[in-house]
Amino acid sequence: MATNTTKTGQPFDRDVLDSLLRRTGFYMPSFEIYGGEKGLFDYGPPLTALQSNFVDLWRKHFVLKEKMLEVDTTIITPEPVFVTSGHVAKFADFMSKDPKTGEIFRTDHLIKQVLAARLKADQDARGKTIEVEKPDEPQKKKKIKDVKIEKLDDAVAQEYNETLAKLDNYDGHGFNQLINKFQIKGPTSGADLDPPKPFNLMFQTYIGPSADKPNGYLRPETAQGQFLNFQKLLEFNKQKMPFASASIGKSFRNEISPRQGLLRVREFLVAEIEHYVDPEAGKKHDRFQLLKDTKLTLLNRHTQLAGSEKTEVMTVGDAVENKVIDNETLGYFIVRIQDFLLKLGIDHSKLRFRQHMANEMAHYAADCWDAELYGSYGWIECVGCADRSAYDLTVHMNKTGAPLVVRENLPEPRKFQEYQIDLNKKKLGPKFRKDAKAVESAVESLSQDLREKLSLELKNSGKITVDIPSVGNGKTELDKDLISIEQREVTQHVREYTPNVIEPSFGIGRILYHLLEHSFWTRQSAESSDEPSARNVLSIPPLIAPIKVLIVPLSNHADFKPFLRQLTSTLDDLDVANSIDDSSASIGKRYSRNDELGTPFGVTVDFQTVKDKTITLRERDSTKQVRASQEDICHAIEALVRGRETWEQVSKRLPEFTSQEVD
Template sequence: MATSTTKTGQPLDRAQLEPVLRRRMFYTPSFEIYGGERGLYDYGPPGCALQANVVDLWRKHFVLEEDMLEVDCTMLTPEAVLKTSGHVDKFADWMCKDPKSGEIFRADHLVEQVLEARLKADKDARGQTIVVDEAKEARKKKKIKDTKIEKLDDAVVQEYEETLAKIDNYGGDELGELIKKFDIKGPTTGAELDPPRAFNLMFQTQIGPSAEKPNGYLRPETAQGQFLNFQKLLEFNQQSMPFASASIGKSFRNEISPRSGLLRVREFLMAEIEHFVDPEGGKKHPRFEDVKDVKLTLLNRKTQLAGSTKPDVLTIGEAVSTGIVDNETLGYFMVRIQDFLLKLGIDHSKLRFRQHMANEMAHYAADCWDAELFTTYGWIECVGCADRSAYDLTVHANKTGAPLVVRETRAEPLVIEEYQIDLERKKLGPKFRKDAKSVEAAVDALSQELREKLSLELEKTGKIEVQTPGVGSGTTELDKDLIKIEKRKRTEHVREYTPNVIEPSFGIGRILYSLMEHVYWTREGDGARAVLSFPPSVAPTKVLLVPLSSHQDFKPFIKKLTTRLRRIGVSNKVDDSSASIGKRYARNDELGTPFGITIDFQTVKDGSLTLRERDSTKQVRASEDDIIAAVKALVDGEETWEDISKRLPLFEGQDLD
């Protein structure tokens, strides 16, 4: 089993990190004084600032650089919209219940957790007996009756590992079989679990006072509003294709068992992109050449089905050319997703792209890859990149009659030879009465292959039979007085098509938590001190202003520096408490503040300042103007600390730590 480590190679202890995040109020359980509510969290000041900075970077990286059209759509969604999209019928996870305790579990997660626990216990049994004993004691204290911690046969270990590799490909019946096969019981009672059943994850609500029953939902994603506005966005974009829309906002999912902090919550921030592309020509992307040599870590579907989780490292050019990744546009966005995550400070060695299994694929997707980040909870899906084909626009157009299509003038007229059908509608109505429209729709839907076959039959026998579901016996006889089928030529001057959609979808909360794990480490010395090494671009506060003491001579400098930094858009805070400078910096290392400016008596004499860098604790000293310019360049990403320390004098006159 893999273990998450810090940037210094230390094992990452979540039990140390989470108290820091709670104490410094990055996030906190909602309604805590009322006992709290699982799956709901509030962000405190540093959490809000971190989230805002991540979203700001997302906008610059995608909306600005890719020239996207941003929209902000309502969270309340009428039932008809989500019925049409398929969410009402298909947006569900598999849950199972412990009949003895009433506890509810997400079936795939329960299987995964139990098998992983058994594999860990087996590993301990093969190595250190004392760990097995500790595991037994822990289970006794928690009264957990699943005591399968003895050494496992090699064949069983292999079976567990193969099952875990394919866990996302199992449906409800298969999960039920696994629960029986591996003798998985209620974790706290040891009772037989009820068979898994589907649970729709959407929150139902009532829109308007006159509604007699729930008639809407809180949206489970931001995508549908973008699809419904497609025609207006196309017009805004002057009918130019391809183009992308983007949306950032809250979504809601009624998670079965939210037990992993910010990773599985019921209300969360999403950032989604819908890139509309012409399906002809293989979904090429004009900038794919710029990224084709970028390497990605890819865990494809075939590897998972073989029971392995060993990924391949390939250039995206190789992945697309060999068909591992379906098309250039999908591959292009996978590279852009990786670039974004690395800019945030995500550890490259803890990032992979995993292809969805067949059963796991969303109902609309033609292909899908998840950007997964490794944490103490294992590999966590943080970004989905799906090819939704033309599903959404097609179903909404069919339901409403809205023209969610692209019309473009052909460079050369296209002559099409096809079988066309003429119906005698004046005779059709009286003959079939209320079923006339259904018959007509069935005829219009006939493929060219069927039309050719039926034209020969009509010529030979004078009548044909057409499949008409819901009408009579399911077939309807039409004679030559009612229908004519002929092969004709027509000329098309305008091409009409429904775009396909490539959708990168970002779970901001999951990214935030994974980032906090990836940048966390402890500094050795006077007790292990926590440090969060956020890059300057996303750090909640960029600069800490530290006067040497509360001396009155320092106050004008503090006031001036605060004003100057704010004017150039650099967030800062002052710590003029009585604690030592080292302790003041240590407190802000926990908050991830990348830089510190010290004001001392030398500042009063000549106006010079010291600038401290969080990770190395190194300092430089220069004039106020030079220090302000250095901070601005560091925060904007124009220079690194290495650049600054080469051009400004190093300072070793004070030991701040």
């Protein structure tokens, strides 16, 4: 089970890390001099560089390795796109309002925090009033009103735990039942809450000067832009299947209560992949066998519905074979996600994959797993990996008539029986006018099973009803004068099908925040040091650290300057980010400041350098040093930051340098 401790086993203190990140310029509240705005933050130089390095590594790990087609689509999206995709109707969270104070809370978060507080109180002191974190405001601890807490019965405590385990499976009605059952009140007023209401998370906007009402949205994901370009991407890929598109860009969600720092924000960077597969091929993946023995920590939906959060470690091969994970391609990308997160520096013991439950499942998904990371806020979804089936391409094709399909020439003709539809277009046009094309596309996309059923219905009653969400009330009636459905023998030379889609989606900001939590620890200073007794360290891997090397001259002596210029020039030519700290502070203090920034290596130029042109290389986490020529040290640094060598390997082949850091 994951614990909230640092890599050295020390208790993790979020306030200390947050103070460090703000003090060193990792991030700051947006519009701070105007009072700020909740859920909006600006990244300073260290976090901007860290994010850029993340994106570069993501591109290499996925786009280049998997030969994906990267696109950059627009943020502003016309309203009909999201009406068709279902986002306007279904992209929502439930909110609860305290009528006495006017405070608004995200319902599932409120229930989770209150029940967790009661369980904690049961374990600790218990009493009439509990000192807990105010829901959605973890930085402000205050006494809040709650129902009187006596010692919980074992059955009640178990019910709380079971409810928390399957909380994501409730809808608005279910949330309201929980609020009434557990007597959850307004956190500060103790008043009864209004019933939960859905709140659509998309930002509306106006497109063009003539719009008299909002007619567009800021995208909440990059996926729809990729789907709408499917046909062009398929042509670019020379009609070859399977293939994947990828996109990295800003997305926007109007969060109900964005008060969890960098984890719950209204503007954020996402990286998404849409991998298109042939459904008849069983969603196989040609490289799955190479990864089938990789172990994953899984929390499946059946365990959650039983009220437990007990995970199970199994190989992805076993998970797919036993249908815990639906198919090979989904399993393949879950492994690739895990490999990427571990390469970033995420703590493996604080990573699990949780399967979505039925009510929680997105409206488009056939199966979905979240990569959840553990930190001071508990388990947080950071990457989603969903089987979106053929939903998106199908609905956009039905709405627009665009041929978002694959046409495959068959090596030999195929003969088979199929139900075919004939439409009387002379009557269809006048009856449905502007919706005629949508009706035609929807009818032609009906599955064979449904066509068989509707043919019997048409024969018996003379009419059928077809679900077409974009037309009228969603139910479209067609009589035998407009449509006929008959079974015929077909000879097929070209197979036409709509691909299914496997989608990994990365919330970059959430991953980076957890990387910072997982990297943070405190080093105890020597007793004789004039430094504080504890020094904070961010053990960010060299591969993505904002600055790779700190160059530290022993002093501002003029003899050092040529070596400093040569060092920075060499490292610049190697594309290794570096900085010089020639301040008057001691070497120990200068290194300590950069340990807080996550700088993995330090180079010291001293009087010995002037004599024999050797320099020292210091490693951040161990503080151990080696000494060699400038050429050897620069080559070692390049190998370290590219991941070709480890510090253990470098320290074995280069001479050790023993010296006490001067404080």
